[in-house]
Amino acid sequence: MAGTRLIVNGQSHEIDVAGETPLLWVLRDTLGLTGTKYGCGMGLCGACTVHLAGDAVRSCQTPVGSVGSRKVTTIEGLSPDRSHPLQLAWIAEQVPQCGYCQSGQIMQAAALLTQNPHPTLEEINRAMNGNICRCATYQRIRRAIQRAAQEGA
Amino acid sequence: MSTETIANRREFLKATTGSSAAYILGFCLPGRAHAESRSEGEAAIFKPNAWLRITPDDRITILVENPEMGQGPRTMEAMILADELEADWSAIRVEQAPVIPEIYHHLKTGGSGGTEWAWDNLRQAGAQARETLVSAAAERWGVAKADCRASNGAVLHDPTKRRFTYGALVETASKLEAVKADAVPLKAPSEFRFIGKPRPRLDVPAKTDGSAKFGIDVRAPNMLFAVMARCPQFGGKLVSFDAAAAKAVPGVRAVFEVPPIRWLQMGNFGRDINSAGGVAVISDSTWAALKGRQTLKVSWDKGAGDETTESLRKQLLKQAAAPPSYVAVNQGDVLQALAGSSKKVEATYELPFQAHATMEPMNTTVHVRDDRIEVWSPTQIGEIHRQEIAQLAGTPPEKVLVHMMFCGGSFGRRYQWDYVAQAWQVAKEMKQPVQLLWTREDDMQHDFYRPYSYHRMSGGLDERGALTAWSHRIVSTPIRAVFDSPEELKDPKHVASQELSGARVIPYETANFRLDYAPVHSVVPRAWWRSVASSFNGFAVECFVDELAHAAGRDPYEFRLSLVPETQKVADGGDAPLDTSRFRAVLKLAAEKAGWGKPLPAGHGRGLACFYSFDSYIAHVAEVSVKEDGTIRVNRIVSAVDCGTAVNPDGVRAMTEGAINYALGPVLTGEITVKDGAVEQSNFHDYQVLRIDQAPDIEVYIVPSNEKPGGMGEPGVPPLAPAVSNAVFAATGVRLRRLPIDPQGLRKA
Numbered sequence: 001m002a003g004t005r006l007i008v009n010g011q012s013h014e015i016d017v018a019g020e021t022p023l024l025w026v027l028r029d030t031l032g033l034t035g036t037k038y039g040c041g042m043g044l045c046g047a048c049t050v051h052l053a054g055d056a057v058r059s060c061q062t063p064v065g066s067v068g069s070r071k072v073t074t075i076e077g078l079s080p081d082r083s084h085p086l087q088l089a090w091i092a093e094q095v096p097q098c099g100y101c102q103s104g105q106i107m108q109a110a111a112l113l114t115q116n117p118h119p120t121l122e123e124i125n126r127a128m129n130g131n132i133c134r135c136a137t138y139q140r141i142r143r144a145i146q147r148a149a150q151e152g153a
Numbered sequence: 154m155s156t157e158t159i160a161n162r163r164e165f166l167k168a169t170t171g172s173s174a175a176y177i178l179g180f181c182l183p184g185r186a187h188a189e190s191r192s193e194g195e196a197a198i199f200k201p202n203a204w205l206r207i208t209p210d211d212r213i214t215i216l217v218e219n220p221e222m223g224q225g226p227r228t229m230e231a232m233i234l235a236d237e238l239e240a241d242w243s244a245i246r247v248e249q250a251p252v253i254p255e256i257y258h259h260l261k262t263g264g265s266g267g268t269e270w271a272w273d274n275l276r277q278a279g280a281q282a283r284e285t286l287v288s289a290a291a292e293r294w295g296v297a298k299a300d301c302r303a304s305n306g307a308v309l310h311d312p313t314k315r316r317f318t319y320g321a322l323v324e325t326a327s328k329l330e331a332v333k334a335d336a337v338p339l340k341a342p343s344e345f346r347f348i349g350k351p352r353p354r355l356d357v358p359a360k361t362d363g364s365a366k367f368g369i370d371v372r373a374p375n376m377l378f379a380v381m382a383r384c385p386q387f388g389g390k391l392v393s394f395d396a397a398a399a400k401a402v403p404g405v406r407a408v409f410e411v412p413p414i415r416w417l418q419m420g421n422f423g424r425d426i427n428s429a430g431g432v433a434v435i436s437d438s439t440w441a442a443l444k445g446r447q448t449l450k451v452s453w454d455k456g457a458g459d460e461t462t463e464s465l466r467k468q469l470l471k472q473a474a475a476p477p478s479y480v481a482v483n484q485g486d487v488l489q490a491l492a493g494s495s496k497k498v499e500a501t502y503e504l505p506f507q508a509h510a511t512m513e514p515m516n517t518t519v520h521v522r523d524d525r526i527e528v529w530s531p532t533q534i535g536e537i538h539r540q541e542i543a544q545l546a547g548t549p550p551e552k553v554l555v556h557m558m559f560c561g562g563s564f565g566r567r568y569q570w571d572y573v574a575q576a577w578q579v580a581k582e583m584k585q586p587v588q589l590l591w592t593r594e595d596d597m598q599h600d601f602y603r604p605y606s607y608h609r610m611s612g613g614l615d616e617r618g619a620l621t622a623w624s625h626r627i628v629s630t631p632i633r634a635v636f637d638s639p640e641e642l643k644d645p646k647h648v649a650s651q652e653l654s655g656a657r658v659i660p661y662e663t664a665n666f667r668l669d670y671a672p673v674h675s676v677v678p679r680a681w682w683r684s685v686a687s688s689f690n691g692f693a694v695e696c697f698v699d700e701l702a703h704a705a706g707r708d709p710y711e712f713r714l715s716l717v718p719e720t721q722k723v724a725d726g727g728d729a730p731l732d733t734s735r736f737r738a739v740l741k742l743a744a745e746k747a748g749w750g751k752p753l754p755a756g757h758g759r760g761l762a763c764f765y766s767f768d769s770y771i772a773h774v775a776e777v778s779v780k781e782d783g784t785i786r787v788n789r790i791v792s793a794v795d796c797g798t799a800v801n802p803d804g805v806r807a808m809t810e811g812a813i814n815y816a817l818g819p820v821l822t823g824e825i826t827v828k829d830g831a832v833e834q835s836n837f838h839d840y841q842v843l844r845i846d847q848a849p850d851i852e853v854y855i856v857p858s859n860e861k862p863g864g865m866g867e868p869g870v871p872p873l874a875p876a877v878s879n880a881v882f883a884a885t886g887v888r889l890r891r892l893p894i895d896p897q898g899l900r901k902a
Binding site for chain 1 (some may be wrong): 221222223224225354356357358359360361362363364365367369370375378403437438440477510511512513515559560561563564590592593687708730732807808810811813814815836838839842843845846848850851
């Protein structure tokens with residue numbers, strides 16, 4: 001799909017890859033946006049979560065050819081200066097340990113708060129259940145989302 | 154590349170270009186400050202030792218040796234050094250120390266030992282710099298050093314109210330003979346400004362915006378991407394392959410065989426690195442490499458290829474009754490005491506293989522150049538990889554530059570040599586940097602798993618319910634057999650040596666104590682999984698104590714306290730002594746905070762376990778509820794921790810929370826099984842790790858202490874499974890003797 005246009009974090013890119021290529025590898029290998037992580041390649045772990053027209057999607061399961069004109073937002077584009085309420089809350093609650101899954105966690109949580117600015121604990125668990133953290137920072141993730149919901153609204 | 158990598162490269166080049174021998178000497182000799190020869194106009198740097206640089210702009214750079222895998226060494230090490238230095242925290246930045254083992258001796262971490270190592274070394278390093286800076290100020294002012302003091306990044310002369318910032322003293326301090334590191338006065342704990350107070354981690358902000366660089370994120374000019382096809386069967390090998398279709402995939406640059414690497418001898422030290430080889434597909438993108446691999450036609454020789462979990466279990470059960478290969482402890486006469494006891498309790502416990510399943514799968518990037526080899530790896534053992542690659546390549550170690558990248562988790566997996574060796578094997582065929590990536594499936598099916606273990610326990614109680622005998626037979630697939638030479642493996646004590654921790658030194662007093670061991674062969678590679686043998690021995694020991702308590706008709710908490718002496722150091726020479734007073738203290742604290750003994754609703758239960766490992770003491774109280782269908786929910790864990798001095802208490806909390814959750818997965822769901830010599834699981838759908846909806850509420854209480862810091866990466870793991878298991882018993886009356894839990898066994902009839 002030579003000459004295909006992809007809009008990522010507000011920037012337009014001309015890319016030359018097969019349409020079946022997962023968005024994940026286009027972001028990481030073609031565009032050098034390595035904040036979005038590979039974890040399972042099967043949509044099981046959520047490490048590759050990005051926003052497609054505002055919705056959280058697994059970029060490892062999203063063929064780049066299916067993106068079309070929809071805008072892609074990655075962790076690098078969530079805020080220009082690490083100022084998104086969730087990023088601030090992640091720092092305040094000291095969520096990350098190894099940090100590898102946290103881009104996906106934050107992007108998933110950001111989509112949740114857009115749809116549901118004040119989620120209950122149960123709603124947080126349900127929305128975040130597809131995102132694995134092996135350091136298992138889950139308790140802090142819950143607290144950070146609640147904090148962002150309070151402070152970011 | 155990040156600025157960090159560039160800084161490291163500069164350091165490396167200086168260290169390896171013979172002409173700067175003076176530079177290296179000054180850099181590594183802890184006792185000597187030096188003025189680095191420098192050209193006109195270049196700013197001075199005060200480098201009293203290898204871990205610290207202060208520049209005239211008051212900036213302080215601390216070089217951290219321990220790899221960052223999530224456990225927070227960058228912040229913790231900086232806190233230790235900065236405290237003695239009397240630094241202004243806002244002036245501090247941290248870099249990963251370059252992999253130059255001639256200078257740095259702890260460019261690896263394992264056994265939860267990072268903080269223990271840092272404690273003495275970095276306090277001395279900070280104090281040495283502080284004392285030298287104070288001397289420099291005294292010299293500049295022409296006053297007595299005794300009238301000067303260091304405070305918050307400056308030296309003060311109180312009598313005249315004069316002040317020099319550290320930056321202003323760089324020039325003078327660089328020319329002074331540094332105070333000897335082992336002769337400097339260290340602060341009393343009451344004077345600590347950073348140590349013991351929660352401090353936000355320095356690496357956290359970069360981990361919220363995608364800018365933190367893990368091994369997998371390395372991107373170099375003209376870099377290629379590779380994956381390998383590996384024989385699914387352990388012990389199998391490549392017969393032939395047809396690469397025609399793979400080579401036709403757009404983007405694929407090369408397809409070739411990667412030979413196996415087994416024994417690697419490095420001077421006096423040798424080891425089986427267990428790299429089975431395979432077929433590499435090198436491409437200009439990860440996706441093309443994956444597509445290429447899909448189309449490969451490979452024929453494997455499956456080797457023995459017939460091991461199954463069931464066949465392995467049969468061997469374990471057989472060995473549980475066979476004569477032991479090694480008797481680790483034989484105190485008193487266990488058989489006689491058991492025969493004479495008024496109550497004899499017997500139980501067996503079984504724990505399966507577990508994968509590490511780090512979120513960042515194995516990967517390494519290598520660039521083989523004409524004059525040197527550059528390696529970027531998420532690794533626990535940077536210094537070993539330098540030696541390993543030098544040995545494999547037949548090149549001097551100084552020509553190998555290893556960059557220790559952020560690790561996306563490790564839990565012991567990145568203590569291995571296989572994935573780095575393979576990356577070098579692939580890259581040396583190309584004249585460009587190559588990143589070898591393991592897919593999740595590669596990672597899960599070619600791990601070095603926690604050993605499979607089986608435990609046969611016997612205990613005796615007298616008429617008063619006191620413990621008269623304790624017997625523990627461990628049967629496992631030993632770690633040593635995976636790595637060591639046939640000569641070393643002739644010694645049964647050596648074979649058993651990685652399987653006994655947590656079973657040999659126990660706090661429960663009895664006159665008759667026996668621990669013995671029998672190994673079982675398996676084709677499945679094993680190694681160090683978070684907390685190693687303590688992860689299975691902790692389960693056996695702490696479940697069995699609970700069983701004994703119930704047999705004695707005693708409360709499990711009271712029973713434990715009755716068996717643990719008030720103050721005693723228990724040791725057998727193998728491990729650091731267990732201090733029973735500290736053990737009792739965490740036991741009491743956890744019980745108190747959890748409301749031990751308070752009533753719970755029907756279907757709920759509370760369980761306790763307490764364990765000493767890696768020089769730290771942790772007690773967990775678990776609260777669970779069991780549904781009609783037998784599924785359990787862990788609602789709450791209350792944890793009491795004595796890790797000696799908690800350098801960064803928030804880090805201690807984070808490690809405890811993480812260890813609890815990490816250990817809970819294998820209680821509820823996760824298990825690696827084998828069929829036809831290969832692992833059956835391949836991804837997170839069939840190897841289920843803990844998810845957020847299963848994560849309990851956790852409370853962590855830290856015992857105030859001025860003892861030397863113990864480890865914290867692992868000690869939270871061993872007591873978790875037994876605490877939950879004991880809670881399930883309290884809720885249901887059913888003992889869990891094999892994990893993960895089988896809900897069938899808990900279903901109400």
